[in-house]
Amino acid sequence: MHKRTGAQIFVEVLRSEGVDTMFCYPGGATLNITDCLCRCPDIKQIVVRHEQAAVHAADGYARASGRVGVCLVTSGPGATNTVTGIATAYMDSVPIVVFSCQVNTSLIGNDAFQEADIVGITRPCTKHNYLVKDVKDLPRIMKEAFHIARTGRPGPVLVDIPKDVTSALTDVKVPDKVYIRGYQPNYNPHVGQIKRAMKLLSQSKRPVLYTGGGIISSSAASELLKFAELLSIPVTNTLMGLGGFPGNHPLFLGMLGMHGTYAANMAITESDLIIAIGARFDDRATGKIDEFAPRAKIIHIDIDPTSISKNIKVDIPIVGDSKLALKRMVEIYEAEKADFADFHKSIKSWHEEIEKWKKGYPLTYNRDGSLKPQFVIEKIYELTKGEAIIATEVGQNQMWTAQFYKFIKPRTILTSGGLGTMGYGFPASIGAQVAFPEKLVIDIAGDGSIQMNIQELATAVQFNLPVKVVILNNGYLGMVRQWQELFYEKRYTWSRIYAPDFVKVAEAYGAQGMRVTSENEVEDCLKEAFNNKKPTFVDVHINPEECVYPMVPAGAALKDMLLV
């Protein structure tokens, strides 16, 4: 093997991993690699305006496409700026590889210019991370990083590469195979446990499927649909699970949890058997944990053993891949249909009960003539028919989207569920647009969130990425204001915020800006925006004091919802 520099090997490994896109920001320490990449037209290089956005964009790219997202940043502040992005991907199990460049190995630990111990800083928020001390290790470490990011429970991996490693020469080959003796995720669910689960299911009368992001990451949506339909089991999704089951399906209960539907939260509360798949009993989903599904037995299927019996005691734990588990469950059902005769009889009355909740307390809002955010989201759904890729920011905009946009297909929602990162949606939508240049990509934002990464307008314009940002502008940090209204006697401390003229901002960047102030303008304006070939901000002045309902107050049980 001939000798190559670390930078050349870097490109070689990217190619061997099939990387066609990376999100990056240059600096002193990246220069050797940056120079190598100028001869790589096959790798799209999207240069952002802030490193946090590079990671969110790689994350959005990964969530929308299912491929590993890649970013490259420089040392010191370049690396530390990625931390929020990495933590966001970690909480939501998104496969990304972040390459940070580092000062020369001889300077590490010397407080050198633009030095930060990024491996130390990101240790608790990466699935794994590496410092490459010798160019001979670079190909193996890079291959391992991609392998770790996308297998098992996916997650972010950071690789820190000192500048002298990128210029050092080696003749080491890029390995074809990865073998890590301490890392062998278990995909195959235990058959005995699956049989026990199916036996329990055949005896249940009020089962609920509670499914999360694991359905999306293991591409198990069609298996879930088949299983749910065969046994006619109602399905509720976590925020991360949206799109994993068709939002317009009769068996769909809507999202559960703090801003879940009445039907979903009541079904959980009254259920006698919860089948949790790829969900982790997060506090926003369960409400008061002692009163979560008080009468139910729990089956929990998850690829990550640490998620099982972490927050809630589980009756039948099953470690494994959601898709394989669902396939096994369908096989067992088809082989032993006779055992489910009673099940099919009794489930009818369960459906009747659920129907009463669905009809009695549907998702709704007061149409009082003012411009309501829920109306805007219903319109976006109507116009896109669930075919768009929707990103959200965090707060009210996120919850209204989760409630009123019906996600039909997996990988059509990009949202920071676990960490709740404001400023995530816009760069994530840029990443998704890079992955799917022909698709309509919309970020549903608030006037607070959009200001957290608004500089990425320049990236969208420079690289001709026609993302649409619908800003639900209420002049408040809306979710904070809502809590202050409900629990702090309307003392709106810090939550009233000033925002610039978003139309002018968009125009200043060379994008298009539009404004909507009344209900009857919504449809036409959205249509025009969606047909526009430019990145577009739609500034929608909504009723400033609208709240998200239903709401389970923090620490309350799911059944104790505040309704409209």
Next chain:
Amino acid sequence: MRHIISVLVENEFGVLARVAGLFSARGFNIESLCVAETMDPTLSIMTIVTTGNEFILEQILKQLNKLINVIKVVDFKNVDYVAREMILVKVAAENEKREEILRLTEIFRGNIVDVAPKTYTIMITGDEEKIKAFLNLLKPFGIKDLVRTGPIAIPRGDKIIKIKEGKGEDHG
């Protein structure tokens, strides 16, 4: 409840920080931690003593297993094992007390590893009970300094702490 856990890890920089970080991030307690290379120089064994209820212990074991650099985790709860600790203790030893301390040390099969005009430094190994008993006997003489390794443990009989063989598969 007190638990002894053995963790077989890659002998690499940063692994100790990962394990320690795992405990500190979750507020789990490390009572003692002992780490050194194994017969295979690419591996190290950590013996960790921790406290917590069953629920916490289960999370600790699972979280340790989840670390990429961790190859095997052994919880000694249901394993018959031998655990030993070494201490170095500096005790005031003057006049007729010197003879008495010497005798005690012999009874406990310890060694005097350093002698000074007014002190002895004693090395002793043993299980928790033996060390406790020895220290209790030394206390009246005046313990000046004490350093302990924390226990290390190994299964009894033919059982060994070994790597589970598996094949690397690319699931991409």
